[in-house]
Amino acid sequence: xxxxxxxxxxxxxxxxxxxxxxxxxxxxxxxxxxxxxxxxxxxxxxxxxxxxxxxxxxxxxxxxxxxxxxxxxxxxxxxxxxxxxxxxxxxxxxxxxxxxxxxxxxxxxxxxxxxxxxxxxxxxxxxxxxxxxxxxxxxxxxxxxxxxxxxxxxxxxxxxxxxxxxxxxxxxxxxxxxxxxxxxxxxxxxxxxxxxxxxxxxxxxxxxxxxxxxxxxxxxxxxxxxxxxxxxxxxxxxxxxxxxxxxxxxxxxxxxxxxxxxxxxxxxxxxxxxxxxxxxxxxxxxxxxxxxxxxxxxxxxxxxxxxxxxxxxxxxxxxxxxxxxxxxxxxxxxxxxxxxxxxxxxxxxxxxxxxxxxxxxxxxxxxxxxxxxxxxxxxxxxxxxxxxxxxxxxxxxxxxxxxxxxxxxxxxxxxxxxxxxxxxxxxxxxxxxxxxxxxx
Amino acid sequence: xxxxxxxxxxxxxxxxxxxxxxxxxxxxxxxxxxxxxxxxxxxxxxxxxxxxxxxxxxxxxxxxxxxxxxxxxxxxxxxxxxxxxxxxxxxxxxxxxxxxxxxxxxxxxxxxxxxxxxxxxxxxxxxxxxxxxxxxxxxxxxxxxxxxxxxxxxxxxxxxxxxxxxxxxxxxxxxxxxxxxxxxxxxxxxxxxxxxxxxxxxxxxxxxxxxxxxxxxxxxxxxxxxxxxxxxxxxxxxxxxxxxxxxxxxxxxxxxxxxxxxxxxxxxxxxxxxxxxxxxxxxxxxxxxxxxxxxxxxxxxxxxxxxxxxxxxxxxxxxxxxxxxxxxxxxxxxxxxxxxxxxxxxxxxxxxxxxxxxxxxxxxxxxxxxxxxxxxxxxxxxxxxxxxxxxxxxxxxxxxxxxxxxxxxxxxxxxxxxxxxxxxxxxxxxxxxxxxxx
Numbered sequence: 001x002x003x004x005x006x007x008x009x010x011x012x013x014x015x016x017x018x019x020x021x022x023x024x025x026x027x028x029x030x031x032x033x034x035x036x037x038x039x040x041x042x043x044x045x046x047x048x049x050x051x052x053x054x055x056x057x058x059x060x061x062x063x064x065x066x067x068x069x070x071x072x073x074x075x076x077x078x079x080x081x082x083x084x085x086x087x088x089x090x091x092x093x094x095x096x097x098x099x100x101x102x103x104x105x106x107x108x109x110x111x112x113x114x115x116x117x118x119x120x121x122x123x124x125x126x127x128x129x130x131x132x133x134x135x136x137x138x139x140x141x142x143x144x145x146x147x148x149x150x151x152x153x154x155x156x157x158x159x160x161x162x163x164x165x166x167x168x169x170x171x172x173x174x175x176x177x178x179x180x181x182x183x184x185x186x187x188x189x190x191x192x193x194x195x196x197x198x199x200x201x202x203x204x205x206x207x208x209x210x211x212x213x214x215x216x217x218x219x220x221x222x223x224x225x226x227x228x229x230x231x232x233x234x235x236x237x238x239x240x241x242x243x244x245x246x247x248x249x250x251x252x253x254x255x256x257x258x259x260x261x262x263x264x265x266x267x268x269x270x271x272x273x274x275x276x277x278x279x280x281x282x283x284x285x286x287x288x289x290x291x292x293x294x295x296x297x298x299x300x301x302x303x304x305x306x307x308x309x310x311x312x313x314x315x316x317x318x319x320x321x322x323x324x325x326x327x328x329x330x331x332x333x334x335x336x337x338x339x340x341x342x343x344x345x346x347x348x349x350x351x352x353x354x355x356x357x358x359x360x361x362x363x364x365x366x367x368x369x370x371x372x373x374x375x376x377x378x379x380x381x382x383x384x385x386x387x388x389x390x391x392x393x394x395x396x397x398x399x400x401x402x403x404x405x406x407x408x409x410x411x412x413x414x415x416x417x418x419x420x421x422x423x424x425x426x427x428x429x430x431x432x433x434x435x436x437x438x439x440x
Numbered sequence: 441x442x443x444x445x446x447x448x449x450x451x452x453x454x455x456x457x458x459x460x461x462x463x464x465x466x467x468x469x470x471x472x473x474x475x476x477x478x479x480x481x482x483x484x485x486x487x488x489x490x491x492x493x494x495x496x497x498x499x500x501x502x503x504x505x506x507x508x509x510x511x512x513x514x515x516x517x518x519x520x521x522x523x524x525x526x527x528x529x530x531x532x533x534x535x536x537x538x539x540x541x542x543x544x545x546x547x548x549x550x551x552x553x554x555x556x557x558x559x560x561x562x563x564x565x566x567x568x569x570x571x572x573x574x575x576x577x578x579x580x581x582x583x584x585x586x587x588x589x590x591x592x593x594x595x596x597x598x599x600x601x602x603x604x605x606x607x608x609x610x611x612x613x614x615x616x617x618x619x620x621x622x623x624x625x626x627x628x629x630x631x632x633x634x635x636x637x638x639x640x641x642x643x644x645x646x647x648x649x650x651x652x653x654x655x656x657x658x659x660x661x662x663x664x665x666x667x668x669x670x671x672x673x674x675x676x677x678x679x680x681x682x683x684x685x686x687x688x689x690x691x692x693x694x695x696x697x698x699x700x701x702x703x704x705x706x707x708x709x710x711x712x713x714x715x716x717x718x719x720x721x722x723x724x725x726x727x728x729x730x731x732x733x734x735x736x737x738x739x740x741x742x743x744x745x746x747x748x749x750x751x752x753x754x755x756x757x758x759x760x761x762x763x764x765x766x767x768x769x770x771x772x773x774x775x776x777x778x779x780x781x782x783x784x785x786x787x788x789x790x791x792x793x794x795x796x797x798x799x800x801x802x803x804x805x806x807x808x809x810x811x812x813x814x815x816x817x818x819x820x821x822x823x824x825x826x827x828x829x830x831x832x833x834x835x836x837x838x839x840x841x842x843x844x845x846x847x848x849x850x851x852x853x854x855x856x857x858x859x860x861x862x863x864x865x866x867x868x869x870x871x872x873x874x875x876x877x878x
Binding site: 343 | 441442443444446448450453454456458459463464467468470471486524525526528529530531534539560567569570572583587588589604685686687688692695749751778808810812814815817821822824827828829830832833834835837851
């Protein structure tokens, strides 16, 4: 019986497959669209590519900020150490040598460090008082929410939590390291990119962040960095690279403080405020942040699209639900009925046949055929059922050998071809016997 | 319940949140407006309770014929009715068309015609009429639960009588019976065994039939005339167990049995014998006995029509009990079954000697022509063909053996392909009738 193929499973499989395909496509496209820190253009101060930062570097220069591009962690640390009144801008923290970069002795007082999207591993290893607090699908541009910045900027992709100053809902955090080094952590690379510099208040934000000091040490690194272990000075406990540290190292921080005038002071006062205020204000964010964490995250996700888009989605969903409801109600259910049996009467017989074949029962099969054939012959010749080969030969006039060959073989057929040959012989004999009878 | 139009209405509102300043209020507004429209529409739809249904048409047909059943829908409400109606029958009734669209003004009525081409014999009932009343705008409708619809559906049952292909050989069998009966003038009185009447001797009469006592009394030579026995008992027993469920030449074996039983019943009724019927598997499924001969055949066909094979083993002790209940009068018991070894050996065979002492037992079985065909090897064959032929010959040998055993136990076995079974059984009956062995 031909088996009808059942396609009903498609009803379940197709919607799931469509949803999965949408998920996978979205994930792939999203991953594809992300700027890759390993790309040489990524936040490169000399690159005009969309993900480069040439425009920002130009803007900084026009503000009178000197840009010094360095390529290794070692170079960055030593340069910062030599010129403490600078901002160290780390575009790809994950490629740097965390242990040495964040070592307090390499961060002279008065310096400033800006990190773009450091992950939790980096922050943990550094032992800095900040941790990540969820990641968004795209960068959001919330209002600053603190005094450090004035314009909204697209900084909140990776959010951070700190007990010190937090801006842009955790998109930017600021905390002191050691005594006086200020570290800024930015949750997204968008404000520094050529293609996004003019969006929101990105330009103001970037200039404000990097324009505190006269010089920006721009660590432009696109592959994993290792601290040169063969160098003597870096691994000794006295941080005096290039022989400059001794002379400039100690007085510089003091000078930096004085030099930078309002800015560092205000920085310090701000951070001081943040610190002092943490007694009173800390309780406000902490208890609200803990239980409302999930809710806040959901709210943030909802903010990814404007309300109009959500309203349209809701309406489309409602229409879909109405369509489903309209299609689901049947005009009368199907009527069930008992079906008659479809088993053919010769099912058992065919089963036996297959069993003989599978079991290679050539001998028994041939024996059955012989028995039937012999009975037909004896009936035809009018002989008793137990007539011998000699009786048959005598009655038909055929040679006795033919009967003995067919009915008393020396061995049962061992192969299918033997079985077919033996059956052919049997059939020929039977035909001859029956014809013989007829001619007689 | 809403229709697709309602969904379209909501979809039409999709641009509004984009155009209006407050998107959420726009959504609320659209939902409220669409809901109000649908609610009004559902309220304005004609009530389902105002629909009256009435059915008329064929109640009995032969399988293969076409039946027509009408359904009259009356709108008794005061509102106009826009109705979708589904007239569901069991699938084997082959009913169509199932769906109807009606527009009925208040008080108006319309007749829908359903044509039925049943695919199986038996009772083919109308299952349910489901009604759906739409509102004037088509945004919403009223429809009640399945049980409510089932309750209000006018009951109708189409009885499909079993196929009776042997109808075409009935005239021939009847002609042969009339020969036996002697009712054909050309052939003169028949050679029955039952005394019919006395009449004067005419030249050519058999001298052995001269009734000497009457001749002495009458003063001239009087002969006895004979006729075949009448009012004999024929008892058709249909086995509806698992061996009757299997398909022989594409149809259930029971159909071949029914065909043969019908032909035998018609013949026996015409021969003025008393025909009773018993259908049994694990229990008695149908029993037709007693009653006048005129309606007997109709009742018999009716009783057979609803028979369906069940996948259970037949219990022949029920047959013994039934025969015992009928009394001691001998009958011709025709058992329509299959010559399968196990059911025969375990079921019928132990009872057969006892049955055969009092009754004449015929075991009629439809054999599978496919087995007979496969038992013969084709001109060119493979080892698989040899194995198949061996299996088929073994099956045939088994059947022959069981037929032999049944014969020895006192039963007459009729083993024929479905197309010939009815004829062979009828021939045997006529032979028994002619030879007065009933």
